[in-house]
Amino acid sequence: MxxxxxxxxxxxxxxxxxxxxxxxxxxxxxxxxxxxxxxxxxxxxxxxxxxxxxxxxxxxxxxxxxxxxxxxxxxxxxxxxxxxxxxxxxxxxxxxxxxxxxxxxxxxxxxxxxxxxxDHPRLFRTYHRQVMVLDSALTDRVALVAQLERILGARVHAATVERVDLVNETTVVEVRYSYPSSQSDRVLAEAR
Known part of the structure; x- marks a missing residue:
């Protein structure tokens, strides 16, 4: 050619x-x-x-x-x-x-x-990743995951603590989570 x-x-x-x-x-x-x-x-x-x-x-x-x-x-x-x-x-x-x-x-x-x-938007559309700053210093992993699931209204698959500040009482965490399919469709519709 x-x-x-x-x-x-x-x-x-x-x-x-x-x-x-x-x-x-x-x-x-x-x-x-x-x-x-x-x-x-x-x-x-x-x-x-x-x-x-x-x-x-x-x-x-x-x-x-x-x-x-x-x-x-x-x-x-x-x-x-x-x-x-x-x-x-x-x-x-x-x-x-x-x-x-x-x-x-x-x-x-x-x-x-x-x-x-x-990179298709429909592939794994219910899965998300986010870095969050929580207004409390959480060192207990179970409590951390429970609070993240409550805040997000989703199932947490992984939570990686990046920083815990005991003076200012904050926790920076990278969280990977998913919504049920029906809830994910609603969240995507609200974002548009």
Whole structure:
């Protein structure tokens, strides 16, 4: 398959990833620019490295350095990291022209399908994660979980205490919880 066609397929794929999947679901405009920029930048660098005598190892090393710098510069949620690496992978796949003509477009489509399904709003829609600050210093795990379930009106699956302040009587806790399906539908409807 001609390289220009692969580049065009990459641009279509990253547009679907960013404008069809990520932005409608998460609404972070700043990451739209980041995902597009990393994809096109990686596509350009990988395209130029694939046609030169510079080794692929150097190119992949550069991508690794770029990833580390970007991921350490701001805190990203795990789903945002997944989109980041999907944009990165699409950019790396764009200049690959070895193998059958269908191979690279199929891998790009696979990335899009996995991201569509893995980040679908209906998948695990009753499960939530939240960091809470409680107005009491709780050191008893059973009491902590009971209070969280009472406040949230949900079943707590995990509660990780991040900090207990005995002076100000507060507890910071990361809680993972779920609502029954019918209650989750009501909570989602109220949030809209």
């Amino acid at each position: 001609p390289r220009l066609a692969l580049f065009a397929i990459d641009l279509v794929a990253v547009s679907l990833l960013v404008f069809g999947l990520y932005f409608p679901r998460h609404r972070r405009r700043d990451l739209v620019v980041a995902y597009l920029g990393v994809n096109v930048g990686v596509l350009a660098v990988a395209g130029s490295l694939s046609s030169s005598t510079v080794g692929a190892g150097l190119g992949l090393g550069l991508f690794g350095v770029l990833s580390i710098i970007r991921l350490r510069s701001t805190e990203l949620d795990q789903h945002e990291v997944a989109y980041y690496f999907s944009a990165l992978a699409l950019g790396i796949l764009g200049p690959l022209s070895g193998g059958p003509a269908w191979f690279t477009p199929t891998l790009m489509a696979l990335i899009l399908v996995v991201m569509y399904l893995g």
